[in-house]
Amino acid sequence: MERQKRVLAIHDISCFGRCSLTVALPIISAAGIECTVIPTAVLSTHTGGFTGFTYRDLTEDIMPIVEHWKTLDIWYDALYTGYLGSFEQIDIVSDIFDIYKNKDTLILVDPVMADNGKLYASFSPDFPKGMARLVSKADAVVPNITEACFMLDKQYKEGPYDERYIRDLLLGLADMGPDKVVLTGVYYNEKELGAATYDKTVDQFGFYKRERIEGYYHGTGDVFGSALLAAMIKGKNLIDSATVAVDFTVESLIRSYKAKTDIRFGVNFEAGLEKLAKELK
Numbered sequence: 001m002e003r004q005k006r007v008l009a010i011h012d013i014s015c016f017g018r019c020s021l022t023v024a025l026p027i028i029s030a031a032g033i034e035c036t037v038i039p040t041a042v043l044s045t046h047t048g049g050f051t052g053f054t055y056r057d058l059t060e061d062i063m064p065i066v067e068h069w070k071t072l073d074i075w076y077d078a079l080y081t082g083y084l085g086s087f088e089q090i091d092i093v094s095d096i097f098d099i100y101k102n103k104d105t106l107i108l109v110d111p112v113m114a115d116n117g118k119l120y121a122s123f124s125p126d127f128p129k130g131m132a133r134l135v136s137k138a139d140a141v142v143p144n145i146t147e148a149c150f151m152l153d154k155q156y157k158e159g160p161y162d163e164r165y166i167r168d169l170l171l172g173l174a175d176m177g178p179d180k181v182v183l184t185g186v187y188y189n190e191k192e193l194g195a196a197t198y199d200k201t202v203d204q205f206g207f208y209k210r211e212r213i214e215g216y217y218h219g220t221g222d223v224f225g226s227a228l229l230a231a232m233i234k235g236k237n238l239i240d241s242a243t244v245a246v247d248f249t250v251e252s253l254i255r256s257y258k259a260k261t262d263i264r265f266g267v268n269f270e271a272g273l274e275k276l277a278k279e280l281k
């Protein structure tokens, strides 16, 4: 039997609202991959649309966790980061990349910080520069169009997009360092939405789309990123991994749309885990 793969997921834990670690853990585990975590902060909810949430910063705990592991001879097949709360956390995560990086490790960075042309309220205008430094160390990056524009210092445009604009973003992101780029929220008409990919190792572009589901549900980036990583670790190529992730995310969105779930509560990805597990077996 093949050796079980092991991921280190470094994200916050938003207790309610289905994002970050409460999403990464079940999705990566369902794919049969061991998911070790470093929680960077504990929040009562995520920050999207809620007010009055609690925020316990765990920056000081991150390195002591890794120091302890040094006594245990633990290694990872992949490192996966998402929402990071400060420049200090970015620097610490960058050091963790240096510790665990080897020729077989896959580092996936989701530069969570913005959407719809705007930075999330909790981030300062120079935060994208810090994220860009982290992305330069990654093997794969999965931004939305807003995050891509902030990191590349390019003008954000509303869609529908033209292929030239998307290609320029993909190539710009690949120039920053990562071999594999997956750009989310790409659409060429109002009815469809998908992910565009560029794999520098084979100089190949890809695009996979589905029907657009009305409403802006929180946590879908984390659902997408977790499924993408699981598929990549299971050996699928970039466009096939993006396809698995788009289908998994869209089907979760459809369930939540039909159930009229509050958009802040995240999407019902749980009902899709069995199918995902079978697909990635």
Ligand code: PXL
Pocket: 012, 014, 019, 020, 043, 045, 046, 047, 048, 082, 083, 112, 120, 218, 219, 220, 221, 222
């Ligand atoms: O889904 C990304 C995410 C993760 N963690 C926290 C967030 C968000 C998005 O807003 O607020 C705390």
